[in-house]
Amino acid sequence: MVSIFDELIKERLITAEQLADARAKQVGAKRPIHELLVEMGFVKEEDLLKVASRVYNMPLSKLTPEVIDPRVVGLLPYDIAECYGVFPVRREDNNLILAMSNPYDILAIDAVRIKTDLPVKPILCANNDIKKAINKYYQTDDSLYDILRNVSEDLPFEVLHDQGGKLVIDEKYEKNDPSPIVRLYNLILKDALRSRASDIHIEPEERSVKVRYRIDGDLRNIMEVPLSLQAELAARIKILSNMDIAEKRKPQDGRMKLLYQERKIDLRIATIPIAYGEKIEIRILDPKELMVELDTLGIDTDSIGRYKSCIIRPQGMVLVTGPTGSGKTTTLYATLNFIKSEKKNIITVEDPIEHLIEGINQTQINPAKGLDFSSSLRSMLRQDPNIILVGEIRDRETADIAFRASLTGHLVFSTLHTNNSIGAVTRLLDIGLEPYLIASSLIMIVSQRLVKKICPHCIEEYSPDKEVLEKFSVYLADHKIKKYFRGKGCEACGYTGFLGRAPIFEFFEVTEAVKALIARKAPEDEILLTARREGFETLASCAIKLVGAGITTLEELARVVVFEEQDTARISARRGEKMKALIVDDDEDILKVLGKRLISAGYEVIKARDGKEALEYAFREKPDLIITDTTMPKMDGFELTKQIRSRLETAVIPVIMLTARQDKTSELKGIDAGADDYITKPFDPDKLLSRIRMVLRRK
Numbered sequence: 001m002v003s004i005f006d007e008l009i010k011e012r013l014i015t016a017e018q019l020a021d022a023r024a025k026q027v028g029a030k031r032p033i034h035e036l037l038v039e040m041g042f043v044k045e046e047d048l049l050k051v052a053s054r055v056y057n058m059p060l061s062k063l064t065p066e067v068i069d070p071r072v073v074g075l076l077p078y079d080i081a082e083c084y085g086v087f088p089v090r091r092e093d094n095n096l097i098l099a100m101s102n103p104y105d106i107l108a109i110d111a112v113r114i115k116t117d118l119p120v121k122p123i124l125c126a127n128n129d130i131k132k133a134i135n136k137y138y139q140t141d142d143s144l145y146d147i148l149r150n151v152s153e154d155l156p157f158e159v160l161h162d163q164g165g166k167l168v169i170d171e172k173y174e175k176n177d178p179s180p181i182v183r184l185y186n187l188i189l190k191d192a193l194r195s196r197a198s199d200i201h202i203e204p205e206e207r208s209v210k211v212r213y214r215i216d217g218d219l220r221n222i223m224e225v226p227l228s229l230q231a232e233l234a235a236r237i238k239i240l241s242n243m244d245i246a247e248k249r250k251p252q253d254g255r256m257k258l259l260y261q262e263r264k265i266d267l268r269i270a271t272i273p274i275a276y277g278e279k280i281e282i283r284i285l286d287p288k289e290l291m292v293e294l295d296t297l298g299i300d301t302d303s304i305g306r307y308k309s310c311i312i313r314p315q316g317m318v319l320v321t322g323p324t325g326s327g328k329t330t331t332l333y334a335t336l337n338f339i340k341s342e343k344k345n346i347i348t349v350e351d352p353i354e355h356l357i358e359g360i361n362q363t364q365i366n367p368a369k370g371l372d373f374s375s376s377l378r379s380m381l382r383q384d385p386n387i388i389l390v391g392e393i394r395d396r397e398t399a400d401i402a403f404r405a406s407l408t409g410h411l412v413f414s415t416l417h418t419n420n421s422i423g424a425v426t427r428l429l430d431i432g433l434e435p436y437l438i439a440s441s442l443i444m445i446v447s448q449r450l451v452k453k454i455c456p457h458c459i460e461e462y463s464p465d466k467e468v469l470e471k472f473s474v475y476l477a478d479h480k481i482k483k484y485f486r487g488k489g490c491e492a493c494g495y496t497g498f499l500g501r502a503p504i505f506e507f508f509e510v511t512e513a514v515k516a517l518i519a520r521k522a523p524e525d526e527i528l529l530t531a532r533r534e535g536f537e538t539l540a541s542c543a544i545k546l547v548g549a550g551i552t553t554l555e556e557l558a559r560v561v562v563f564e565e566q567d568t569a570r571i572s573a574r575r576g577e578k579m580k581a582l583i584v585d586d587d588e589d590i591l592k593v594l595g596k597r598l599i600s601a602g603y604e605v606i607k608a609r610d611g612k613e614a615l616e617y618a619f620r621e622k623p624d625l626i627i628t629d630t631t632m633p634k635m636d637g638f639e640l641t642k643q644i645r646s647r648l649e650t651a652v653i654p655v656i657m658l659t660a661r662q663d664k665t666s667e668l669k670g671i672d673a674g675a676d677d678y679i680t681k682p683f684d685p686d687k688l689l690s691r692i693r694m695v696l697r698r699k
């Protein structure tokens with residue numbers, strides 16, 4: 001029988017050269033030749049199908065919903081359907097009817113027969129129809145498949161479930177479930193834990209679902225998931241966290257517990273219906289972050305001494321203030337841990353209880369059952385505690401009960417949402433508390449923030465901008481800082497230059513002189529002046545010491561202390577912008593020639609001279625495409641590709657390998673590392689551009 005390719009050449013629809021070109025491309029692309037011929041623009045699909053129908057003596061079938069039996073789809077795994085460009089249509093007399101655009105693709109037929117254990121009967125269909133059917137019925141697409149293919153699968157956590165009040169490892173949790181949705185959620189969790197994320201946001205938007213992590217207080221875009229997967233992903237998360245999967249219109253709360261590095265990690269999951277579906281927020285409560293000792297918080301000896309002398313008093317009120325996420329809970333837990341003893345009865349009223357401390361009675365408020373802060377507090381007081389922690393003072397009633405309790409033999413701790421310590425006094429007056437009540441009960445107000453710490457792996461000396469130095473000139477004059485440090489950015493810190501956070505504090509002791517001022521409602525600046533005279537140091541002044549010690553940068557202080565905390569999420573607004581290509585080669589000529597060609601073809605170009613530099617750009621710039629040499633100093637192209645593929649943030653960036661080596665071994669090595677295509681030097685620039693377009697189209 002004549003081959004379809006011979007026939008195509010005979011009819012002058014393609015040239016022998018074009019066929020050879022497609023053949024050369026086949027291994028790298030792992031796709032059938034006839035598909036490549038169409039994609040490379042050598043022949044129109046309708047012409048190809050006409051010839052195929054004649055050569056194979058087979059009519060062209062349409063893939064309409066009426067002919068497809070969705071139950072059969074489950075017989076063939078997605079990756080086989082995708083790899084061979086085939087689709088299982090239905091069963092007929094115990095044969096599997098298989099839609100193919102090349103019905104004589106023996107390799108494909110064999111693969112399907114072995115996998116399904118059914119004899120295969122091919123029917124001829126347009127490649128586009130098959131693609132559409134695969135996307136529709138498998139509910140997944142190339143980009144997700146690429147992520148799942150490239151990221152390693154071993155899960156570092158176990159799922160825990162409650163068995164009669166005891167937490168045990170859920171043996172039924174299928175770690176090796178092949179379903180793309182299960183694997184995707186596993187990967188999101190695994191990557192978040194590894195990145196030290198404090199929460200995960202899964203947000204459906206108009207075109208895709210955005211996955212973001214909050215790391216060290218900042219939100220970072222991690223990946224985009226096709227919108228078609230949103231419902232399934234939401235359902236998976238709801239099942240695992242015991243929510244009602246049918247309920248999509250009301251917000252829901254759920255929980256999940258994991259065992260990770262021998263710690264029990266609590267996940268608090270909330271779903272919120274929004275315009276494009278359900279937004280999911282997952283808070284990751286890691287006991288490691290909350291089990292901190294007072295002495296390891298990083299407070300200087302003088303201040304910690306004063307703080308300790310206040311928290312061992314038998315009665316009074318201690319307030320910790322700061323915006324959300326400034327570490328107030330950690331400080332209070334560390335405080336309770338420090339003062340707890342068998343002789344003391346300590347109770348808490350919290351929303352929510354973030355971490356259980358041994359030897360302390362913790363209660364969770366429950367407004368739905370009429371248990372808000374004030375009513376819970378009232379009932380707790382009947383147990384005559386020595387020490388009380390009220391999660392937050394939000395209203396006058398709670399403030400009133402808490403302050404009165406602190407005058408009648410109880411030591412009370414609470415938090416207030418204000419920016420500085422002295423501002424808390426004004427806030428309490430605004431709530432409606434009597435000035436004398438505030439003045440007589442308050443012992444100390446702590447104000448705190450968290451600043452990002454310079455990454456110890458890439459710390460370097462630098463000179464801050466004049467503008468920033470100016471901003472802190474008053475404080476800098478007192479501290480005589482000679483050297484300034486910052487993080488250059490490295491793999492350990494995700495190229496941000498920061499790793500972890502440290503708290504900074506301001507301790508405002510309410511002395512007799514200050515009490516007198518509060519009682520007569522003196523203005524804030526008058527209180528500040530008096531406090532200063534008595535040795536009070538502001539947050540900025542305390543924080544400067546951390547700059548001098550090389551722990552944080554002036555810029556970070558400016559962000560946290562001077563301007564209030566902002567959401568620094570950089571949402572990439574790429575739509576309509578130029579495609580960004582990163583070229584990696586130690587050969588300057590290649591960089592020059594290729595760069596020029598790409599720029600004239602309308603791409604934005606970034607250049608790197610070795611794999612290490614390229615990795616840095618890949619994280620910082622999030623290019624749309626990477627073209628890399630294989631042999632380079634410091635880090636070669638194979639290792640670079642592996643690194644790119646091992647993180648969710650960069651796993652989807654297509655990689656094309658470029659090399660002078662013309663052997664199959666390194667080509668396979670490249671594909672193995674996760675490269676999308678492989679081109680040998682010297683290359684024809686036009687051919688390279690068409691390959692680039694192909695790779696980008698697949699994404």
Ligand SMILES: [Zn+2]
Pocket residue numbers: 455456457458459487488489490491492493494495497498
């Ligand atoms: Zn670093």
